[in-house]
Amino acid sequence: MSNSLVIKGFNGERKLHGTVRTTGAKNAALKAIAATILFRDTVTLTNIPEINDVERLFELLKDMGAEVVHVKRGVYTVSIAKGFSTELTPGIARKMRASVVATGPVLARFGKVSFPHPGGCVIGSRPLDLFVDGFEKMGAKVTMNDGSYSVEAKGGLKGAEFFLKNQSVTVTETFMMAGVLAKGTTVIKNAAMEPEIEELAKFLNTCGAKISGAGTSTITIKGGKLLSGKGHPHKTMPDRIDAGSFLVLGALAARELHITHCNPLHLESPIAALRSAGVSIETKKSEIIVRAPSHLKAVDIKTHEYPGFPTDLQAPMTVFLTQAEGESKVFETIFEGRLNYTESLAAMGAQITMMDPHRVLVRGKSELYGRKLQSPDLRAGLAFVIAAVVAKGESVIHNVDTTIDRGYEDVDNRLRAIGVEVERISAIPEVITHA
Numbered sequence: 001m002s003n004s005l006v007i008k009g010f011n012g013e014r015k016l017h018g019t020v021r022t023t024g025a026k027n028a029a030l031k032a033i034a035a036t037i038l039f040r041d042t043v044t045l046t047n048i049p050e051i052n053d054v055e056r057l058f059e060l061l062k063d064m065g066a067e068v069v070h071v072k073r074g075v076y077t078v079s080i081a082k083g084f085s086t087e088l089t090p091g092i093a094r095k096m097r098a099s100v101v102a103t104g105p106v107l108a109r110f111g112k113v114s115f116p117h118p119g120g121c122v123i124g125s126r127p128l129d130l131f132v133d134g135f136e137k138m139g140a141k142v143t144m145n146d147g148s149y150s151v152e153a154k155g156g157l158k159g160a161e162f163f164l165k166n167q168s169v170t171v172t173e174t175f176m177m178a179g180v181l182a183k184g185t186t187v188i189k190n191a192a193m194e195p196e197i198e199e200l201a202k203f204l205n206t207c208g209a210k211i212s213g214a215g216t217s218t219i220t221i222k223g224g225k226l227l228s229g230k231g232h233p234h235k236t237m238p239d240r241i242d243a244g245s246f247l248v249l250g251a252l253a254a255r256e257l258h259i260t261h262c263n264p265l266h267l268e269s270p271i272a273a274l275r276s277a278g279v280s281i282e283t284k285k286s287e288i289i290v291r292a293p294s295h296l297k298a299v300d301i302k303t304h305e306y307p308g309f310p311t312d313l314q315a316p317m318t319v320f321l322t323q324a325e326g327e328s329k330v331f332e333t334i335f336e337g338r339l340n341y342t343e344s345l346a347a348m349g350a351q352i353t354m355m356d357p358h359r360v361l362v363r364g365k366s367e368l369y370g371r372k373l374q375s376p377d378l379r380a381g382l383a384f385v386i387a388a389v390v391a392k393g394e395s396v397i398h399n400v401d402t403t404i405d406r407g408y409e410d411v412d413n414r415l416r417a418i419g420v421e422v423e424r425i426s427a428i429p430e431v432i433t434h435a
């Protein structure tokens with residue numbers, strides 16, 4: 001059995017109203033959790049989202065020998081005990097791509113690490129070549145065997161200078177953390193600039209690291225000793241994708257929706273796109289207020305590394321464009337498998353043409369109809385929720401536990417609180433194809 005969400009559509013009416021609180025950021029929390037491996041004492045992490053991916057990463061650390069205490073909702077302490085394993089437990093690590101960021105700290109601290117090729121969302125090929133290159137540049141030897149990697153740095157990691165051929169978020173974070181305990185200076189050029197990276201650097205610097213340039217495309221890390229978490233509890237930043245997903249939902253279906261505890265400055269690109277489509281958006285320091293207009297205009301979007309339009313909001317935005325008058329082009333530049341979910345939107349009534357694996361053409365406005373849906377990844381899962389709210393009739397979204405629940409905390413209760421008619425049921429998984 002797995003969980004499904006049953007949603008009664010609004011048939012295009014703007015009925016949402018109220019306030020939704022943004023959670024701590026998944027993609028910041030996961031890296032802060034991995035970073036605890038760089039500490040000689042206990043680290044306290046707060047505003048951690050209670051989502052499946054976080055649970056799984058804690059499970060991995062515990063299995064490797066960490067002491068993890070769930071103090072209360074959103075608050076955890078982590079201590080890396082003696083005898084901590086240098087093997088990322090394959091059964092757990094294989095289930096989530098983000099586990100790969102733990103390899104940097106483990107290798108830097110213990111001189112070796114082994115891990116399986118990680119899984120995660122089905123959004124593209126997602127290679128590990130930049131990780132392998134980086135480990136080798138820092139003086140480690142990498143052996144690949146049967147889908148697993150063993151990395152060893154005899155005598156410890158050495159600082160190195162490297163240029164990333166792609167601005168990868170997890171590669172940047174992995175080597176920023178590895179550099180903290182390496183001998184000498186590490187320089188990462190063409191680094192990713194996502195706010196979660198800057199946040200991780202701030203956290204590590206508060207606890208003794210020497211990182212400069214995080215948030216720009218060149219990051220310099222001076223290697224040093226193990227960090228100390230004493231007196232420095234770390235609060236996870238707001239999740240820009242969680243806030244952005246509710247923003248898109250509000251832009252389609254809200255009389256007035258207040259999104260609180262967020263940072264609107266992290267959402268400049270999506271806010272600009274929605275405004276040019278005719279949506280009324282007001283921003284305050286940590287709040288966004290959105291009202292859905294009666295007419296939406298088509299806009300083209302192109303995903304890009306930060307501060308460009310985030311790939312993680314591409315699917316919600318594509319749903320939005322099905323309701324805009326005219327023709328919109330969606331260009332997904334980061335992941336080649338991240339438009340496959342559009343087949344399901346077409347089955348709901350959207351007029352979407354796939355031009356190539358990276359580009360679709362959306363013609364609006366289309367009336368959407370409730371359907372049975374199964375998402376390939378968590379972001380498309382939330383996009384289906386938005387489509388279901390807009391649609392006529394009832395939709396059933398399957399496999400919520402392995403998609404939406406991985407990244408969105410308490411999603412059904414938060415949706416219900418703003419007026420969505422949603423129910424969670426246990427269902428036997430069905431195979432649904434709309435191809």
Ligand code: EPU
Nearest residue numbers: 027098126127128129130131166167168169170311312334
């Ligand atoms: N890439 C390589 N070689 C590598 C690693 C990556 O060529 O060794 C390429 C990828 O194929 C891709 C590009 O680099 O074309 C960028 O991918 P990136 O590595 O930045 O993605 P990621 O670090 O695996 C993180 C987020 C994703 C988010 C992307 C882009 C985490 C845990 N994941 O992934 O979030 O989509 O950055 O912003 O931080 C999600 O939350 O749903 C999610 C998928």
